[in-house]
Amino acid sequence: MNTKKNLYQDFEHPFAQYVRILGKGKTGARSLTYQEAYDAFSMILKGEVLDVQLGAFLMLLRVKEESVDELAGFVQATRDQLKFKALQVDLDWSSYAGKRKHYPWFLLAALTLAQQGYNVVMHGAAGHTINRLYTEQVLEYLGYPICQTDLDVERELTKRHFAYLPLAAISPVLSELIGLRNVMGLRSPIHTLARLINPFNANATLQAIFHPAYRSSHQQAALKLGYLNSAVIKGEGGEFERNPDAKTLICGIKNGELYEHELPKLTAERSPVEEELDLATFKAVWEGKQQHAYGEIAITETMSIALYTMGVCDCFETAMQQAKEFWQTRHQTAKLG
Template sequence: MSNDFTNYVKILGRGKKGARSLTVTEAEHAMSLMLAGKVAPEQSGAFWMLIRIREETVEETVGFTKATRAYLSKKQPLGIKVDLDWPAYAGKRNELPWFLLAALALSNTGVKIVMHGHTFEGENRWYVEHAISQLGLAVCQSREDVKRALETTNFAYLPLAKVDPMLGGMMNLKYVLGLRSPVNTVVRMMNPFFADHSVHGVFHRGYDQLHLAACEQLGDASVLVFRGGNGEAEVNPERDVTLGKWQHGMASWSDWPKAEKEHKRLKDNLDLSRLTDHWRGDQLDQFGEQAVRQTIASVAGLLYGVASHEDCLVLADDIWAKRDRAYFDSVA
């Protein structure tokens, strides 16, 4: 195992007066050692938890992400251009994953989307992979599957362990450590198929600012980040939302007022038929209508360079109207 990595654990764990955060270069090297399998489980567990206690810095996030992207760039090219990278790692606690319908509606208009995520078994959450499987959509198992799905439907979902087993293993440290680690930030930032645009959902206050600051240092082209429903990239219509955008080398922030004045969540009814009924137009879902509309609007604003909330909603309504209402019938 790596003595270099031992030094990084020492840097992080020297106590209140002696410890410090890692530089970009140090974080990049540390992550590259982990991805190369040169770090013992005990070392990586201590490393991630020491950072978890105080939360990762922008510089550490940049370093971890740079190493991950460099590592993923050595894999076989996908062979098809991806328009939108959509990480989905949080899971929904008290509502269904309505953001899936937003992504599918966008893909119906020709936007090529790769969604990737991870499922922690035994948690009381609706992970998007469960919904995708039960709705009869394909869960890709390889890069070849992703390419075929994009060619046929413009939408592909790939579990993190299939993006890369090492990254999947890092996420699964939660089963041993009992806590999520900064790897959750890395997998949102990594953009594994180098899409033109990326949308990040975060949960904790301040992480939207961290993501945008990291995007600036990484030189990313087009990223949307906001505090979404349970941490997913889904606008909660019952709350005001602040959208952070990094585009054309500039950061911008916009505040959208909540679309629903009353609580319409149906947290005691998590039947997936609500998704399909709403998609087909058989029934207008109380919560889903605005969750889908506002989420499409936020992402469409990124994709098409639209700033105002009103103009984004016009775009969203047009995209939703063009959806293939028989989509779930054809994939089932």
Template sequence: MSLAEYVRILGRGPGRARSLTQDEAYRAMTLMLSGEGPPEAVGAILMLMRMKGETASEIAGFSKAAQDALPAGPAADLDWPCYAAGRTRGAPWFLHAAKAIAQNETRVLLHGWNKPDARVRAGLDVLSIPFCTTLDDAASALDHGQIAYLPLEIIHPRLFALLNLRDAFGLRSCVNTVCRMLNPGRAVASVQGVFHPSYRLLQADAAQLLGWEALTVIKGGGGEFERHPGKTVEAFGLRQGRPWQGSVPPLVNETARLQDYDGPLVPVDAPFAQAMVAGTIDLARDTLAGACPSGRQRDSA
């Protein structure tokens, strides 16, 4: 099928249009990533999906196609996407949490793109987290230090080009969600942050369709996996491959805004920032504990 067929499925009009099946979404994304489809059709598909709202089947199909378009990556235990723009976040304290998890013999693979917000990548340097430009470099970093960061624009330029269409549309597309679901290290567990709460369950449902074992999705600081320690946090995801939902109580009696803590990442001397890091670590560890004993991502159904 050409991309025009998928545009037709999505855009026939009231009473006739429908969502894509997981298999159709897989084939459509494969065509979009090939660069062979007309750009007008690519834009039509992404915007029609935005108008109707994405389904878990569509996100699962798109994400599997994006993952399959990557060469085999370094094996990871914990997938940690970071794709937020950071407008409502302070310093990226979650990087401390990721590094702490890695120091416990857990292979943590971060990947992302944060557009004009340079704080995440600046934080990598501050905390000595390797910025890797190839999958082989990431594999070496994971072997030696259990943590690595992969930049989307280098490891997956075609997916990055689709993500960057936001500049042309002036609107977010489902590619933002697909990037969070990329999981280039095929990790058994993933932690994800979102800005809009409605995406928590969408990503959890898509992960189950993909056969993932453990996932935690929260409305985090600026859209990253970074918990607010002064609020109750609602979490969605998977535990041992089954739907899971949890509620995490506040850790401190302080309702500060995360952007108020925008100082240097080291030292972590403010009690609120310390609680932010500790709470994020606890959620990540709980996610890892919720994986099946097999230790690797299952094949999708």
């Protein structure tokens, strides 16, 4: 990114207008329109802004919280700069939070669906928040490759029906920006928009959020982006994983129509957190060599939401039955690596 300091002493930098819109005081500031958001983020992705402008822009958005138009504009600007091969993908699964208290059970839900022949692409970023276990680390432990190109994704979908693509392979700029989490001390809109990229135009998308207020903005932005089937939940640890210890409100899109559906709390008391996230235990559960009461509820419940979102099942009850069947028989075909 351009860091020259004195070039714009005599005339205004083209990006300054977007910082001014967001930061012009309590009465003068406003949200960006969709087109303004699209244009501003296009400049960011092309490296046409100064570092000081970028920091101000991201933090002003963070304080204000991005609007639906802003979020959709940012995501569309990102999607329009992608040059990936067209692939048949059933489910786009974003994974950007990492886990701290519980194992990443959502990952076993995704791998189980892949075993059944559904093409699942998962994308995420590792290491931007301290003391969390990220999907990329877990997949490497299980023997799954980390894709770097669309050809890698195509190969893995053909071989396993599952592929993981890091954000750095989707957009090096976004990867650099999401890494500023420990520099700024705050999450930025990058953490939100990355979840919505859907790089291969999958038929269905899944996103999880940390804060309940973001459910609706994700849902509305997905609709504005033209996504026909989508689900947003407040997932355990910020990942798309059903938490059995709490009610789960799904803000979704089904065949282009918005809906909300609440799933009930499933446990009488809050489940204990893991003393340590030992991946040997996680792998043993996947292979059917060990059981985990909390984990297996989280897996099947998460899988049922995915099945409903993909349109495999027309109601959550049927989806739950299907998920349990898939999980109970997965050890017959489970192959790692």
